[in-house]
Amino acid sequence: MGTQIRGKRLKNVRNIGLVLCLALLLSGCQAVSFLSQPAAGTGTSGRDVQDVAGEMKVTFLDVGQGDCTIIQESGHSMVIDAGNNGQGSKVAAYLEEQGIERLDYLILTHPDADHIGGADDVMERVEVGQVIMPDITNDTKTYEEVEDDIEAMDIGVIYPEVGQTFELGEASFEILCPKEVKENDMNASSVGIKLTHGQKSFVMCGDAEIPSEEAMVESFGSSLECDVLKCGHHGSSTATSEAFLEDTDPTWAVISCGTHNRYGHPHAEVISRLEDADIQIYRTDQLGTVTAVSDGENISWKSEK
Numbered sequence: 538m539g540t541q542i543r544g545k546r547l548k549n550v551r552n553i554g555l556v557l558c559l560a561l562l563l564s565g566c567q568a569v570s571f572l573s574q575p576a577a578g579t580g581t582s583g584r585d586v587q588d589v590a591g592e593m594k595v596t597f598l599d600v601g602q603g604d605c606t607i608i609q610e611s612g613h614s615m616v617i618d619a620g621n622n623g624q625g626s627k628v629a630a631y632l633e634e635q636g637i638e639r640l641d642y643l644i645l646t647h648p649d650a651d652h653i654g655g656a657d658d659v660m661e662r663v664e665v666g667q668v669i670m671p672d673i674t675n676d677t678k679t680y681e682e683v684e685d686d687i688e689a690m691d692i693g694v695i696y697p698e699v700g701q702t703f704e705l706g707e708a709s710f711e712i713l714c715p716k717e718v719k720e721n722d723m724n725a726s727s728v729g730i731k732l733t734h735g736q737k738s739f740v741m742c743g744d745a746e747i748p749s750e751e752a753m754v755e756s757f758g759s760s761l762e763c764d765v766l767k768c769g770h771h772g773s774s775t776a777t778s779e780a781f782l783e784d785t786d787p788t789w790a791v792i793s794c795g796t797h798n799r800y801g802h803p804h805a806e807v808i809s810r811l812e813d814a815d816i817q818i819y820r821t822d823q824l825g826t827v828t829a830v831s832d833g834e835n836i837s838w839k840s841e842k
Contacts, residue, residue: 593708593734593831597767598631599821599842600624602795602802603651606741606767609635610734613706616659617644617730617741618652622679625658632663639664641705643692645683646743647727648675653683660686669703671726672696673718697728699756707833708734713761714745716752724770725749731763735833740785741767742776750781759784764836765829766816767791772803782814789817789829789836796822 593610600620605628608615614637619628632640643665645653659665660683668687674680687694697712714729727749729742740763742749750769753761766787769776771794790811794802803820811818819827825842 591707591832593706593737593833595732595739595765595829595831596631597791597793597819597821597827597829598628599826600627600655600793602771602798602800603654604646604743604771604793605655606793607631607635607637608705608708608732609637610708611706613708614640615642615644615705616640618646618743619643619655619659621651622654625655628655629658629662632659637663639666641666642703643668644728644730645670646729647671647723648673648677648680648683649723649744650677650679652743654679656683657686660690660692665690665692667693667695669695669697669728671715671718671728673720673723673726675723705732708732713740713753713757714742714749716749716756724775727769729753729769731761734831737765737831737833737836738763739765739767739829740787742769744770744776746770746773746775747778747781750776750778754780754784757784761785763787765789765791767793768803768807768811770802771798771800772807772820773800774804774806777807777810779810782810782816787816789819789838791827791829792818792820792822794820794822798822 593608596607598605598607603620603624604618605620606617619625640663643659645656645668699712699714699716701712703710710730710732713731715726718726724744724746725748727743727745729745732739740761746769761784763785764787766785768790772792792803821827824840827840830837
């Protein structure tokens with residue numbers, strides 16, 4: 538185990554339906570169920586996204602050039618990163634709008650400000666069960682404020698190990714990285730997870746770059762296969778390698794980045810890799826907040842800008 542210290546939906550209509558069902562049975566036809574699937578980047582969906590028992594909702598919150606992912610499953614909740622300084626109030630407000638009063642886990646993938654900057658606002662407005670973060674520090678005021686809040690609120694901290702697993706209601710997640718933390722490389726120390734709900738799964742690895750992806754491929758191989766991949770490092774060409782895409786083999790990819798950001802994210806190379814692999818792309822800079830809902834067998838999508 539990782540080190541843990543102090544302490545988250547007419548009668549006539551029914552008749553018509555019966556007639557249709559009987560007609561299908563008598564004709565020997567097979568009933569077909571249609572699931573609305575969006576075209577790449579359209580952000581449309583066949584149904585509204587609701588917090589329904591037995592479903593898992595994964596929200597990639599638009600926090601500009603930063604990261605924040607919110608997972609809700611049967612009354613259990615988790616946040617992965619909380620955006621930059623100034624975005625914490627937006628994250629906390631969204632949690633409150635969703636009726637989330639407590640987080641089972643707050644994962645802070647690594648100490649860069651665009652991932653942990655809003656964490657202090659979240660911790661001050663929503664109860665947090667445990668914080669999961671790499672055992673690495675950053676000599677910045679942002680990191681110190683987060684560290685101070687964790688300490689002041691006596692929140693338990695877990696420094697995770699690769700292969701360690703956690704439960705979130707009927708869902709679970711496994712730690713994929715980091716294999717080792719590097720004091721001089723925050724991105725390489727990013728915590729990455731594979732989140733599983735029934736037959737559906739999501740791989741999300743903070744700012745982990747190609748060397749970290751290579752380590753994950755070596756450790757997990759084809760078991761990295763998932764339905765949704767959140768591209769590492771905001772769609773930078775330093776991540777989402779062809780080898781990693783081959784083993785994760787996602788149907789959808791999500792890129793969290795800011796409109797006209799100064800880094801040029803997502804990089805053209807990454808978009809080309811995804812398009813060449815016929816992977817549908819959702820970008821927060823184009824679509825705003827993107828939400829995926831899993832019922833354990835299918836995933837539906839919605840976006841809101």
